Structures are given as C-alpha cells and as structure tokens.
C-alpha cells in the first residue's frame with residue numbers, strides 16, 4: 001500500500017507517540033516530535049498533511065504551537081487534531097476556537113483516531129484542490145492573476161529584505177485581435193495555450209514564475225538575476241515563440257505570431273512597492289509597442 005499522506009505527531013510522552021504511531025503507520029508516513037519547538041523546526045524544512053498534537057508539553061504548549069502554525073502562511077492550512085488528557089469543555093472549546101480541526105480525549109480509541117484522521121485528510125485534499133483551481137488559469141493551466149499578485153507581493157518583500165534583485169517582465173502577444181478575427185476565437189485559444197507553455201518552458205532554466213495576467217498578456221517574475229541575465233531570459237522567451245512558427249497572416253510586423261516584452265529590473269529595494277513595480281513594467285511594455293521594440297527595459 002502506498003503511503004501518500006504525511007502525519008506529524010507532537011507529544012512529549014514517548015508511550016503516546018508509540019501508540020499513535022502503531023495506530024496510523026500502516027496507512028500513513030509518520031514523523032514524531034517530542035516538543036512543539038522541535039515540531040516548528042521540523043516544519044520549517046518538511047511538509048506534512050496533518051498534525052496530531054498534545055496540549056500540555058514542557059516549553060511551548062500545544063495551544064501556542066497552534067497559534068504559531070495559524071500565523072504562518074506555510075503552515076496555516078495544515079489540519080491539527082488535538083489529543084489531550086483534559087476532558088474539560090473549556091480546553092476543548094479553546095482548541096477548536098484557535099483553529100484545531102478536532103479534539104480527542106485520552107484514552108482514545110484507535111478506531112476513532114483512524115476514522116477522524118481519514119476524514120480530515122479527505123477534507124484537506126478537497127481544500128488543496130480548490131486552492132489549486134482558484135490559482136490556475138482555466139484555459140492555459142498556468143498560474144492566474146490571483147497567484148501572480150500573491151507571488152509578486154511575497155517575492156517583492158523577500159527580495160527587499162535580503163537585498164536581492166527582482167525583475168518583472170510583462171509579455172503581450174502582438175496583434176491578437178487581428179489573429180482572432182482572421183483565424184477564429186478557437187484558434188486564438190489554442191494559440192494562447194501554446195504561448196503559455198512555451199513561455200513556461202523557456203523560463204524554467206531561470207527558475208522564473210510565469211502567469212497569465214489578463215486576456216493575451218503574461219507576466220514573469222525572476223529573482224536574483226542581473227539585468228543582463230533577465231534580458232537573456234526575455235530573449236529566450238522571444239526565441240521560444242519564434243520557434244512555434246504560428247502563422248499570423250494579418251500581423252503588420254511579422255508573418256508569424258510575435259510578442260512584445262516590457263521589463264523592469266529592481267537591483268535593490270528602491271523604496272517603492274509591488275504596484276509601482278507593476279506600473280513600471282506596464283510602462284516598459286507600452287514603450288515596446290509604441291517603438292516596435294522586442295524588449296524595453298527599465299532599470300531601477
């Protein structure tokens with residue numbers, strides 16, 4: 001049987017950990033931590049699908065662990081089941097109010113633990129799918145505007161914090177209205193899918209993030225690259241679209257489908273914000289159209 005779901009057990013009592021491990025290890029991958037501190041360190045480097053935690057532990061308590069997990073965007077969505085010796089309604093209510101999915105009192109029945117774990121993992125799986133669908137563009141299946149905005153905000157903050165460079169490239173397909181009018185909307189859709197996948201492939205070597213941000217425009221975020229290297233990535237994207245050789249008989253600038261790119265490169269924090277970065281890239285794209293340049297770069 002393939003054990004796909006990963007469960008972390010956090011309990012200072014070795015016996016409790018062994019009992020839970022014996023209950024669940026046939027079906028799931030189990031990791032154990034003997035304190036909340038150890039669990040936080042473990043979770044910084046490892047992903048899990050569900051956490052089972054005790055409440056009363058030396059050092060950080062289970063409640064505080066819950067609070068920290070909910071405050072961290074990498075861990076807030078992990079379901080937590082509390083297993084506690086306390087059968088006080090107040091303790092149970094407190095745990096549930098703080099975001100625990102469930103509360104089981106000790107001594108517990110292994111059958112009940114198994115059933116509840118199974119149910120919570122099923123809910124988590126559905127939530128993960130919904131989260132994915134809400135972040136993916138339905139046509140091209142690459143990240144959508146929502147995920148782009150989130151990623152740009154996160155990366156902008158991280159780059160400013162670590163004095164790392166950030167480049168934002170906006171990519172527009174040239175004369176796409178004419179393409180649609182000439183070849184039809186369905187052919188336009190096919191073309192958008194091809195362009196999205198080509199850009200995605202082209203940018204992999206640069207560890208870039210690509211998204212569709214509206215109708216025929218795409219965005220790429222690159223971090224830790226020099227302006228020259230980001231420009232090379234832009235050139236690589238141009239080449240990948242040229243290689244598609246999609247005929248565009250009504251384009252006044254090229255016999256094949258072509259793109260224009262506007263890029264802003266922020267070498268170090270310029271005291272602005274991500275909206276300003278976006279505006280600068282948009283202005284670079286506008287200039288690329290206006291002067292019929294393949295790429296226009298604004299360095300900050």
Ligand SMILES: Nc1nc2c(ncn2[C@@H]2O[C@H](COP(=O)(O)OP(=O)(O)OP(=O)(O)O)[C@@H](O)[C@H]2O)c(=O)[nH]1
Nearest residue numbers: 172173174175176177178180185186188189215216
């Ligand atoms: N097939 C298809 N067309 C789309 C989709 N989303 C937007 N479009 C079309 O893309 C065209 C974009 O037109 P414009 O924004 O004027 O761009 P353009 O014709 O490329 O003009 P320039 O930006 O000046 O090169 C419009 O005709 C939209 O209807 C889509 O999902 N599928």
